[in-house]
Amino acid sequence: MTGIASRRSCALIFSALLSGPAMADTVSGADTAWMLTSTALVLFMTIPGLSLFYAGLVRVKNVLSVLMQCFALTALMSVLWFVVGYTLAFGSGGVEQGPWIGDLGNLFLAKVSMDSVNGSIPETLFVMFQLTFAVITPALIVGGFAERMRFSAMLIFSSLWLILVYAPVCHWVWGGGWLGNMGLQDFAGGAVVHITAGVAALVAAMSLGGRRGFGQTAMPPHNLTMTVTGAGMLWVGWFGFNAGSAVAADSSAAMAMLVTHLSAACGSLAWMAMEWLRHGKPSVLGIVTGMVAGLGTITPASGSVGPAGAVVIGLSAGVVCYFATITLKNRLGIDDSLDVFPVHGVGGMLGLVMAGIFCSPSLGLFSGNGFSDGVDSIGGQLGIQLTGIAATFIYTAVLSWILLKVVDAMVSLRVDQEDETAGLDIVLHDERGYDL
Numbered sequence: 001m002t003g004i005a006s007r008r009s010c011a012l013i014f015s016a017l018l019s020g021p022a023m024a025d026t027v028s029g030a031d032t033a034w035m036l037t038s039t040a041l042v043l044f045m046t047i048p049g050l051s052l053f054y055a056g057l058v059r060v061k062n063v064l065s066v067l068m069q070c071f072a073l074t075a076l077m078s079v080l081w082f083v084v085g086y087t088l089a090f091g092s093g094g095v096e097q098g099p100w101i102g103d104l105g106n107l108f109l110a111k112v113s114m115d116s117v118n119g120s121i122p123e124t125l126f127v128m129f130q131l132t133f134a135v136i137t138p139a140l141i142v143g144g145f146a147e148r149m150r151f152s153a154m155l156i157f158s159s160l161w162l163i164l165v166y167a168p169v170c171h172w173v174w175g176g177g178w179l180g181n182m183g184l185q186d187f188a189g190g191a192v193v194h195i196t197a198g199v200a201a202l203v204a205a206m207s208l209g210g211r212r213g214f215g216q217t218a219m220p221p222h223n224l225t226m227t228v229t230g231a232g233m234l235w236v237g238w239f240g241f242n243a244g245s246a247v248a249a250d251s252s253a254a255m256a257m258l259v260t261h262l263s264a265a266c267g268s269l270a271w272m273a274m275e276w277l278r279h280g281k282p283s284v285l286g287i288v289t290g291m292v293a294g295l296g297t298i299t300p301a302s303g304s305v306g307p308a309g310a311v312v313i314g315l316s317a318g319v320v321c322y323f324a325t326i327t328l329k330n331r332l333g334i335d336d337s338l339d340v341f342p343v344h345g346v347g348g349m350l351g352l353v354m355a356g357i358f359c360s361p362s363l364g365l366f367s368g369n370g371f372s373d374g375v376d377s378i379g380g381q382l383g384i385q386l387t388g389i390a391a392t393f394i395y396t397a398v399l400s401w402i403l404l405k406v407v408d409a410m411v412s413l414r415v416d417q418e419d420e421t422a423g424l425d426i427v428l429h430d431e432r433g434y435d436l
């Protein structure tokens with residue numbers, strides 16, 4: 001398979017978003033079954049996977065607040081995707097899409113019916129699969145402002161962010177927009193998901209400031225058993241995230257699954273080794289964080305690299321994201337509470353660069369699945385990848401900062417000091433995570 005700009009069937013999907021009963025016989029039962037499974041796996045990544053992973057990392061007085069944020073975002077983003085998100089990202093059938101944003105013909109999924117077909121699967125299934133990506137991306141940002149943002153502010157910010165940041169970037173890459181047409185290799189969301197979430201989390205952490213006592217008081221995870229449980233769910237769910245992005249039950253999906261697993265394994269081992277060398281002991285928190293770094297970094301490259309390239313990507317992710325985490329917190333003093341930017345943001349950028357290298361068919365053992373259409377060199381592809389990184393980073397940073405300022409003026413972003421000390425569980429939800 002060659003010339004993957006983002007997802008395997010991207011060109012087919014957006015050259016003709018098909019509808020009508022006459023096309024019903026184009027639906028593949030095998031592809032549909034696999035995509036139903038993948039969709040469930042990606043939703044499983046958010047609830048319960050990401051929810052438990054994040055909840056275990058915060059202090060005991062804030063465990064419910066994180067679970068509540070992930071759960072509420074799952075519900076709210078789903079409705080917003082139905083109302084306006086899908087049409088902004090992917091537009092409607094029979095309409096040529098512009099480079100920046102989709103048309104409004106599919107507001108409330110007006111043109112999506114039971115008989116609508118998208119490639120070889122029902123369009124309803126494609127809508128649902130993309131919905132799960134729109135759910136997990138704002139949920140990832142929660143880690144950047146955990147333990148200090150108001151629940152109402154989080155809901156308003158996430159809603160505006162989905163519409164004004166996620167949907168446009170999704171269109172640029174996967175919806176027939178300018179980055180996808182340029183040939184950006186972003187198979188499952190290095191730019192669309194990981195850079196946008198990581199950069200937004202960084203901007204939020206800088207805008208809100210650190211947690212009270214950050215840098216002076218130890219703030220260890222309250223329940224690493226919960227975190228490891230969530231991490232295991234993320235590892236399994238990521239197969240739907242990456243292999244499902246082939247939008248078919250074929251060799252592309254199988255290769256994406258293999259390279260995803262290898263990168264996760266290597267990311268875990270590399271992060272563990274770095275801690276062992278620097279601190280004398282490997283930590284449980286380190287090995288699961290390395291796994292997430294390996295998964296996030298392989299995401300954009302999972303449709304265009306081979307197994308050997310995936311091993312290099314995973315090892316690089318464990319080392320690079322490890323040092324990014326240390327630099328952000330210890331040297332720059334930025335309280336990205338759950339390391340969203342150094343793991344997801346840096347991992348997404350690293351993965352996009354690596355995809356531009358290991359997609360080359362001329363690297364022997366490390367060869368991938370070819371360059372984008374019209375590109376025949378590593379240098380040419382790297383130029384496209386760097387353009388995608390820069391555009392996504394700058395756009396996300398500027399819009400996220402503006403939205404945070406707007407929301408702060410509306411409802412105030414941060415709880416006051418007394419409420420932060422008492423904990424968000426009691427203050428915002430009148431409940432406790434544990435009554436033992």
